[in-house]
Each structure stands twice: as structure tokens, then as C-alpha cells.
Amino acid sequence: MDRAPGPSARLKLALSYAGFVMLAGALLLAAVWVFLNRVSHPGLIIDPAYRLAVVRTFAPTAVAVMTFLLLFGLVGGWVLAGRMLAPLTRITDATRLATDGSLSHRIRLPGRMDEFRELADAFDTMLARLEAHVAEQQRFAxxxxxxxxxxxxxxxxxxxxxxxxxxxxxxxxxxxxxxxxxxxxxxxxxxxxxxxxxQRSFTREQVDLSLMAEEATETLLPLAERHGVTLETSGEVTPATGSPALLLQLTTNLVHNAIVHNLPGQGTVWVTTRVRPGTAVLTVENTGRPLGPQLASTLTEPFQRGTERVRSGHAGVGLGLAIVKTIARAHDGTLTLTPRAGGGLRVTVELPGAASVT
Structure with a gap:
């Protein structure tokens, strides 16, 4: 946005500081003048000629004092404003670097917490998230x-x-x-x-995650039978708010992923739903090969398929958990992947709850 040039914040603060100093000085001199004019003492009478002499003596001193206060206010205000705005200068420089594409720079403003340091820390956090997001998008592309x-x-x-x-x-x-x-x-x-x-371009409606789980398991039952995997579904009515199509896709992806990445001929998939205070929870758990925590944390990245890039008839396109993560995030929810002690994976999706679904 093009803006017309104007006075700097430092100059405005310096002028404001000088103005307050001048106002304080003027009030003090006025108080002294009022005191001199209204002083009374038994036997003391101040005639008009004496008052005029007092004015002539007081006026040059008052002018000198006000001039000193003006200069002191301008210089002191300029120095103090510079010291106070120094953190803002660092934040501005970091913003310009980020605008030019340098997202690795951090402000790391030293000192105790105040408004500027809080802003700097928030900006550093934003830069870290942007850098991670850009790197993720580059890997995705x-x-x-x-x-x-x-x-x-x-x-x-x-x-x-x-x-x-x-x-x-x-x-x-x-x-x-x-x-x-x-x-x-x-x-x-x-x-x-x-x-x-x-892009969150969907209409939110009331849904029941338990019904989504039942529909997904019924749809994928033939696939589970071909792979010798047993499907077990349990849970209570679990109301949530979101897109029925996207949440069904989320549930289907999780169940499909649990079936195809399982023990052939002897695997099991558990699909459960439950309600926590203000939260609807969907859990899909499966048997399978042991997974390390580090590997499990990367499974939501696009085109990541367990220990290797599998090429088989049921391997999918490598976007199953990435889509689940995106749908959960679009619904203001969270996705947690936890390796099971005996092998396999436990995936938990937590979504904001809703009133009871009728």
C-alpha cells in the first residue's frame, strides 16, 4: 500500500514528551505566580507598583525556564523514544527479511517480557511455522x-x-x-x-461419528475379508459438527489404512468412538509391524507409506493420512499417531463436540 510520507513515531513521541514537560512547567510556574499574588501576612501590604516589579522580575525567569524545559523535553524525548523503539526497529528489519523470502531469520529479542518482547516472540513463532509450512509445501510439490x-x-x-x-x-x-x-x-x-x-470450502452440519464409523467399516468389509483382517466397531453416539462427506472420507481413509497396513491373514482393526467434555473422539487401531515413534510422526506427510514407498494393488496413492490430517485441521481438530507396543498403530482424531445428534 502506497502511503504519503509523515513524521516518524520517534519524532511524535519526542514532541509528545516535550509537550508534557512544557505543560508541567507551565502549571508549576502558574502555581508559583498565584502564590506570589495571593500571599498574605499580617502587616504586609503589596501595592500595585510592587506587583509590577515582581512581574518584571518573574517573567524573564519564567521564559528561561520554559525554554530550558522545551529543549530538555525535545532532547530527552528523542533519546528515550529511540531507546523505547529500538526493539520495534529489529522487528521491522525481520519483517522486511521475511518479505524478501528469508524465513530462517529470528528476532530473539533479549530482556524481560514486555509488549515488544511478546510481539517479537509471537513473530518468531509465526516465522517458524511459515518456514515449516513452506518446506512441507516444497516437499509436497x-x-x-x-x-x-x-x-x-x-x-x-x-x-x-x-x-x-x-x-x-x-x-x-x-x-x-x-x-x-x-x-x-x-x-x-x-x-x-x-x-x-x-481451503475449508464446505458447509458444517451436525454429524454422528459412530454412524460414520459403521458406514466406513461396512463399505470396507469386503477388502478386510480379502486380507483376512477382522473389523471390530464399538462406541456410543458421538456428535460433532462438520462436513459429512469429508468426515466420512476421514473415517474411510483411516479404516482403509488400518486394513492394508496390517498382518496378512491374522490382523485386527478396532474402530471406536466416544465423547469427552466438548470433544468428539474417533480412534482407529490396528495390528501390524512394529513402528518407531519417529517413523509414526512422518506418516501424515504426503506420499509417505510406512517404512518404504510401497507399490502394490492396495497401496493407495500415499495421501490417506495426509488427507485425514488436513480434514481434521479444517474442522479445528487434532490428529495423534501412536505406535502400539505389540506392533501396529493407534490413530486418534479429536474434533470439537456438538449437541446430541437426533
Whole structure:
């Protein structure tokens, strides 16, 4: 925004300080003058000529005092304003650096807590979050580019093979192209869902997380049976407020993730819902291979699939937990991933509660 130049805050503070000093001096001189004019003593009579002499004597002194107070107020106000505004200068410099793209700089203002240091600490916290967000977005862009490039490269290779095949056996090529194209479509739709949830462009309604859990488990029951995984659902009516479609997607992603990353032929998934004071809680827990806390903390990053980048028929597109995290955050909720002692993962989603769903 273009603004017309104006006096600096330091000059304004210096003038304000000088003005208050001048006002205090003027009030003090007025009090002295009133005292001299109204003093009374038995036997003391002040005639008009004497009063005039007092005025002539008092006036130059008053002018000298006021001049001194003006100079003292301006100089003292300028020095004090500079010292008081020094932290603001550091904050402004840091803001300019951040505007130029340098998010690694921190103010780290020393001294005891006051308004300026509170502002500096808040600004440092904001810079740290922005730096982490930018780094996350850069990793996401790089991973998304890689994931989108892979099916395109595979498609090109398949088409080259089909074109150079003298027998023109296109059936197998078409089938593989269909699988690759399906994966590309799934990835694109997941990216669109991730973007839509992050923008919070949805209407909030009353929902029951227990019904979401039941619907998700019923939908994914055939998948669980194919993998030999047992689904167990329990919990009470769990009212929350949000987008029914997005919260169903959140629940479905969690259950799907718990099924495909499980012990083959002997795994179990537990889906529970419960109510805490002011909070609706959804927990999806599964058996599986042991996970370390450090690895578990990275599973919500886009395209992260456990210990490696898995390529299988049920591996998904690597955005399941990333979408869950984004949907939970868009609903002002939290997502917590905790490795189970015996292997597997416990995922807890906490959302702001609502009145009872009827």
C-alpha cells in the first residue's frame, strides 16, 4: 500500500514528551505566580507598583525556564523514544527479511517480557511455522510431481512397447494402461480433495461419528475379508459438527489404512468412538509391524507409506493420512499417531463436540 510520507513515531513521541514537560512547567510556574499574588501576612501590604516589579522580575525567569524545559523535553524525548523503539526497529528489519523470502531469520529479542518482547516472540513463532509450512509445501510439490510423472512415464513405455510389437498384442497393454490410468485418476482426485479440505470450502452440519464409523467399516468389509483382517466397531453416539462427506472420507481413509497396513491373514482393526467434555473422539487401531515413534510422526506427510514407498494393488496413492490430517485441521481438530507396543498403530482424531445428534 502506497502511503504519503509523515513524521516518524520517534519524532511524535519526542514532541509528545516535550509537550508534557512544557505543560508541567507551565502549571508549576502558574502555581508559583498565584502564590506570589495571593500571599498574605499580617502587616504586609503589596501595592500595585510592587506587583509590577515582581512581574518584571518573574517573567524573564519564567521564559528561561520554559525554554530550558522545551529543549530538555525535545532532547530527552528523542533519546528515550529511540531507546523505547529500538526493539520495534529489529522487528521491522525481520519483517522486511521475511518479505524478501528469508524465513530462517529470528528476532530473539533479549530482556524481560514486555509488549515488544511478546510481539517479537509471537513473530518468531509465526516465522517458524511459515518456514515449516513452506518446506512441507516444497516437499509436497516435489513428491506430487514425482507421483504424477510415474504413471505418465509408464504409459509412454507401454505405448512404445505396443507400437514396436510386431504381433500387435494389445490386450495386455490395454489392461496395464487401464491400471496405470486408474492410479493417475485416483491420485488426481486425492490431490483435489486435499486442496478442497485445506481451503475449508464446505458447509458444517451436525454429524454422528459412530454412524460414520459403521458406514466406513461396512463399505470396507469386503477388502478386510480379502486380507483376512477382522473389523471390530464399538462406541456410543458421538456428535460433532462438520462436513459429512469429508468426515466420512476421514473415517474411510483411516479404516482403509488400518486394513492394508496390517498382518496378512491374522490382523485386527478396532474402530471406536466416544465423547469427552466438548470433544468428539474417533480412534482407529490396528495390528501390524512394529513402528518407531519417529517413523509414526512422518506418516501424515504426503506420499509417505510406512517404512518404504510401497507399490502394490492396495497401496493407495500415499495421501490417506495426509488427507485425514488436513480434514481434521479444517474442522479445528487434532490428529495423534501412536505406535502400539505389540506392533501396529493407534490413530486418534479429536474434533470439537456438538449437541446430541437426533
Amino acid at each position: 516435489a513428491n506430487a510431481s514425482h507421483e504424477l510423472r510415474t504413471p505418465l512415464a509408464v504409459s509412454k513405455a507401454l505405448l512404445d512397447v505396443a507400437r514396436s510389437d510386431p504381433d500387435h498384442r494389445s490386450g495386455e497393454v490395454i489392461e496395464r494402461l487401464n491400471a496405470v490410468n486408474t492410479r493417475a485418476i485416483d491420485l488426481t482426485e486425492a490431490l483435489l480433495l486435499l486442496s478442497r479440505a485445506d
